[in-house]
Amino acid sequence: METNATPKMKPYGYEICARDGAAKSAVFSTVHGEVRTPVFMNVATAAAIKGGLSAEDLEHIGTQIALCNTYHLRLRPGDDIVYRMGGIHAFMDWKKPVLTDSGGFQVFSLADSRKITEEGVRFRSHIDGARLFMGPEDSMRIQSHLGSTIAMAFDECAPALAERSYVEDSVARTTRWLMRCIRELRRLNELPDTVNRAQLLFGINQGAIIDDIRVEHAKRITELDLPGYAIGGLAVGETHAQMYHVIEQVVPHLPAEKPLYLMGVGTPENILEAVRRGVDFFDCVYPSRNGRHGHVYTKNGKLNLLNKRFLTDERPIEEGCRCPACKRHTRAYLRHLLKADEMLGKRLAVMHNLYFYNSLMAEIREAISEHRYDAYADETIRRMREGQ
RNA sequence: GUGGAUAUAGCGUAGUUGGUUAACGCGCCAGAUUGUGGUUCUGGAGAUCGUGGGUUCAAGUCCCAUUAUCCACC
Numbered sequence A: 001m002e003t004n005a006t007p008k009m010k011p012y013g014y015e016i017c018a019r020d021g022a023a024k025s026a027v028f029s030t031v032h033g034e035v036r037t038p039v040f041m042n043v044a045t046a047a048a049i050k051g052g053l054s055a056e057d058l059e060h061i062g063t064q065i066a067l068c069n070t071y072h073l074r075l076r077p078g079d080d081i082v083y084r085m086g087g088i089h090a091f092m093d094w095k096k097p098v099l100t101d102s103g104g105f106q107v108f109s110l111a112d113s114r115k116i117t118e119e120g121v122r123f124r125s126h127i128d129g130a131r132l133f134m135g136p137e138d139s140m141r142i143q144s145h146l147g148s149t150i151a152m153a154f155d156e157c158a159p160a161l162a163e164r165s166y167v168e169d170s171v172a173r174t175t176r177w178l179m180r181c182i183r184e185l186r187r188l189n190e191l192p193d194t195v196n197r198a199q200l201l202f203g204i205n206q207g208a209i210i211d212d213i214r215v216e217h218a219k220r221i222t223e224l225d226l227p228g229y230a231i232g233g234l235a236v237g238e239t240h241a242q243m244y245h246v247i248e249q250v251v252p253h254l255p256a257e258k259p260l261y262l263m264g265v266g267t268p269e270n271i272l273e274a275v276r277r278g279v280d281f282f283d284c285v286y287p288s289r290n291g292r293h294g295h296v297y298t299k300n301g302k303l304n305l306l307n308k309r310f311l312t313d314e315r316p317i318e319e320g321c322r323c324p325a326c327k328r329h330t331r332a333y334l335r336h337l338l339k340a341d342e343m344l345g346k347r348l349a350v351m352h353n354l355y356f357y358n359s360l361m362a363e364i365r366e367a368i369s370e371h372r373y374d375a376y377a378d379e380t381i382r383r384m385r386e387g388q
Numbered sequence B: 001g002u003g004g005a006u007a008u009a010g011c012g013u014a015g016u017u018g019g020u021u022a023a024c025g026c027g028c029c030a031g032a033u034u035g036u037g038g039u040u041c042u043g044g045a046g047a048u049c050g051u052g053g054g055u056u057c058a059a060g061u062c063c064c065a066u067u068a069u070c071c072a073c074c
Helices: A055-060 A070-075 A079-084 A088-092 A104-109 A136-146 A164-190 A211-222 A240-253 A268-276 A286-292 A324-328 A331-339 A343-369 A373-386
Strands: A013-020 A023-030 A033-037 A039-043 A066-069 A098-101 A114-116 A121-124 A131-134 A150-152 A200-205 A228-231 A260-262 A281-283 A295-298 A301-304
Touching: A013 A343, A023 A343, A033 A039, A039 A343, A055 A343, A066 A070, A070 A079, A070 A098, A070 A131, A070 A136, A079 A136, A088 A098, A098 A136, A104 A114, A131 A136, A136 A150, A136 A164, A164 A200, A164 A211, A200 A211, A211 A228, A211 A240, A228 A240, A240 A268, A268 A343, A268 A373, A286 A295, A286 A343, A295 A343, A301 A373, A324 A343, A331 A343, A343 A373
Parallel strands: A039 A066, A039 A281, A066 A098, A098 A150, A150 A200, A200 A228, A228 A260, A260 A281
Antiparallel strands: A013 A023, A023 A033, A114 A121, A121 A131, A295 A301
């Protein structure tokens, strides 16, 4: 029965501006501001982008949304500390949206030091060996303490090549965990002292590379009517062809009018191909990790700045790039900094790479809104493959 | 000038009583890395062992000469 009470302010919105094939360009509105999609989330696992970037730097490289990690922040400094400091936004002095990963990926990446039960996962801390138990309720409570804009469901990211019986059990458990996440976050969002009472929950599709398990799971979680969905468990050992195939299988069974996030992906080419298939949120450690290792992205492919051929190269990483590294510095100088293990070298390389990714996403949005996405994607991929 | 020491890959070194394709670190080159365990991992190229002679079945290794460098002394 309808009441006359003032309707609650909607804590989020998702407005699709343009479609081009399966690709879509949209504005995702949150209590922390808007995100224009497709978007690349800049990975700040421990509340900082590795390589020495500050919140102020993120404004210069076009970051729309940052990604932090529940497991890592639980261990250090502790979600209770972040909560006392006013939540992750105040703690980092980053006002724009933040998505927190649930710790589900650590179930995969720390497979040697954890044990899975129905209740949750027992980890052995990689820092000091201490025991840490994390179940769906714990992950939600930690994420609520952090007060991120978007919380991710606590799932199990299973290896891509796991066998059917294992994947069936794992996915069924991940579904049960999702129900527990929903119930717990609903409760937490009602509490008066919660940092962000409009915190959103995204569900995560799993199923390795087994089509029918993936599709059934996608249908099942779509019924739960969450504000957004993710495809997890990819880029963990399968081929690119297998990854694209899974996306194609699953997308028709997830809500087309909601944001779709492909977790942990990927290379510029992976992103271009996934956008083509309907994905609009991404994150990946590549631009930051590769930057720290001296690999930088350009429209003509990836460069290894440590190579000798850059010893006296007076050009910027990429002609015309407006990032803080390219506006002032030569490849020769950056190579020297990286060789000499100066912090500045990593910092500039990471800033360039994230600027590159963020700019790529802006180009993608523009191409979609002008209905020329396929041609744009094909041409961009071709140029990057052909190299210098 | 006298005495001593050292010469092995671009740099720094290891190499046993002489014994197969001379080893290692850095550097160089090329890969890898996908919801980050913060400087990682895997390959590869590169040496007439200062030079000339000698001993020996066999010399980076022993002997002689020579050159260069370093140290001490006059």
